[in-house]
Amino acid sequence: MDPAGGPAGATAVRPTPLWARATTSLRRPAFWLVLLLVVAGAWRVAVILGDGFRIYPVATTVAIGLFALYAIPFWLFVDNVDYLEREPPLLLLTAFAWGGLVATSTAIPGNAAITNLLAKQVSTGFAASWGPAIAGPTTEEILKTLGIVAVVLIARAQVNSVLDGVVYGALVGLGFQVVENMIYAVNAVGAAGAGDQVGPVVTTFFLRGFLAGLWSHTLFSALAGAGVAYVVVRIDRPLWLRAGVAGGALVGAWLCHFLWNSPLLADGFGYGTLGVFGALLLKGIPPLLLVLLMVRHARGREAEYYVGHLAVLNDPGIATPAELRILGSGRQRAEARRYAHGRAGIRGRAAVRRLQLAQARLAVELSRAAPSGIGPSVDGAGLYATGDVARRFREVRTQRRRLLALGHPEAVASPRAQPAWQRWLTWLGTATVVVVALAVAIGALGGG
C-alpha cells in the first residue's frame, strides 16, 4: 500500500475516469486532424505500393502479405504486455496506422532532403555513410513520437500509466516497421532487376524482419512512448521534470536508432559473417535490454496498483492471496493455466484464463470507481450493487464457480513449477539456437 492509503503505485497509475467514453474523442479537433492525416498517409503509401504492384504484382502482394502476417505476433505480444488494463483496440489501431501511414509517408521526403543537405553541405561520402544514421532517427523518431502525442490528444484518459505509453509507442513503431519493410522489399525487387520474383522479398523479410526486427522501430518508439506517458501520468511531479524525462526518452530513442543505422562496426570487426552478427548483437542488445527492463519496472508498478484494488477486498472468492501474487506476472499466469490444464484438461486451462481475465477487468473497474487511489471498502460487492463494477464482480464469481466445478479451485501455478535456474537454462538454450540460426541466415543471405 502507498503511504497515502491507496494501493501501491497509486501515483504511477491514473485510472480512466468513469465519464470517459469513446465518443468523447469525436468532439476533439485532434481526432479529425489525425483522421485526415491517416487518410492522406494511406493515399501516399497506396501510391508507392501501387507503383510496385503495377510492375511486380506477385512480389508486391507477397511483400504485403508476409509483413502483415509478421505484425500479428508482435501485436499480440505488445497487447499482452499490458494484460491487466488493456487498451481500446481502436486506439491501438490508430497508433499502428499513424506509424504505418502518416510517419512512413512523411519520413520518405524528409529523409531524402536531409541526406541531400548532408551531401551538399559536407560531402557525398559523408551522406552515403552517415546519412541514414542522421536523417532516419531525426525525422522518424519525431514523427513516430507525434503519433503517441496524437493518441494522448484523442484519448488522454486512456493513457493511464507509463506502460500504456510503451504499448502505444510500440504499436506506432510496429506500424512504421511493417510498412517501411514492405516498401524496402518492393524496392529490393526492383534493384534485383530480375522481374516479378519473390526472392528479394524473402531476403528482405529475413534481413529486416528478423535480423533487424527485434531491435527496430517497435523498440525505439516504446522508449519514446514511455516518456510521453510520463508527462501525462505523473502529474505529481513538476512539469520541468516530466518534460525532461520525455525529452530524455526521445533522445534515447534517437540514440538507439542512430547507433543501429550508423556505419560503425559495419565490417564486423573484419571477421566475416560471425563478425557482422556480433556487431548486430552489440548494437541491438543494449537497447533491447534497456527497454525490457523499463517495461518490467513499469509493468510491476501497474500490477501492484491494480492487484492492490483486489487485495483490499480480502475476498478469496474474488482472488485468493496466491492468485493475487501471480496475477501481475505473465509468466506465472501462464504457469497457472498450464497447471490447470494438467489437472482439468483444456476446460481447466480455459476456465483459469477466463478467471484471470475477469479478475483483471474487475481490478480496472474498481480503480475507476475509486480514482483517488483509495480502494473500496471490504464489502466491495455490496458497495457496488449496480453498474460495471457489480457486473465484473458477478463475472469473477461465475468463473470461480466454473473452476470449482472442474475440481480445481484456485488459479495458481503448480507447486512443482520449473525452478528459476531451469527457466534460465531454457532461455539460454533457445537464445543459442536463435543466434546460430540467425548467423547461418546472415551467411546464406550474403551478410558476410
Place this chain on the structure above:
Amino acid sequence: MGTGRYRLLGNLLAGVAILATIVAISFGLPAVDRALPADRPVAAGRPYQVGAGVTVVPPPAAVVDVTKTRPAADRGSALFVLDTVRYAIVVTPFDGSLDQAATRLRRKITDNRGYQVLGDSRSAATATGVPGRQGGYTAPGRTGRYAVFVAGGLAVDVTISGAGPTLRDALPKITVSVASLTFPGRA
C-alpha cells in the same frame, strides 16, 4: 470562456502544432533542399571515385549532382550532368555473368513507365579491356544509351539520357568517359 472551451482550444492548438511539424518535414525540408544548388564542378581529366574502388574520368565541363551521388565501400553511384544530358553510373556487388547484368539493366530501364529498349545489345569494352554490353532506349521526351560492365564481383550500370540534339553533341565526350572506367585491381 469555460474550462471545456479552453481544453478544446488547447487540443486544437496541439493538433495544429503536430500538423505544422508534419508539413515542415514533408514539404519544408525538401524546399530547403531544392533551394540549395546540387551541382558541383569536378576536376577535369582526373579519375572520380564512384564507389567500391571503381573510378571514371568525367567528361569535360560536366558537373556532378551530389544528391544522386553516393560513394560507399562496397557500392556507389554518381550522376554527372552535361548541359541537360544526364550521365549516371551505378556500381553494385554482382556475382552473375555479363549477360545477366545486361538483362538486369534492360529490365530496370523498361520497369519505368514509358521506357523501351531499342533492339539487342552490342559488345563494348573499357580502355582497360573490361568487356561490356551497350544499347539504346527511349523514354518520354528523351532518348538514351546504356552500357553495363562486370568485373571483380562488381557490376557497373551506365545510363545516359537527354533530348535528341543535345545528346548527340554530348555523346562523343561521354563515350570517352565511359571507356575510362576502371575497376579495382584492373588498372
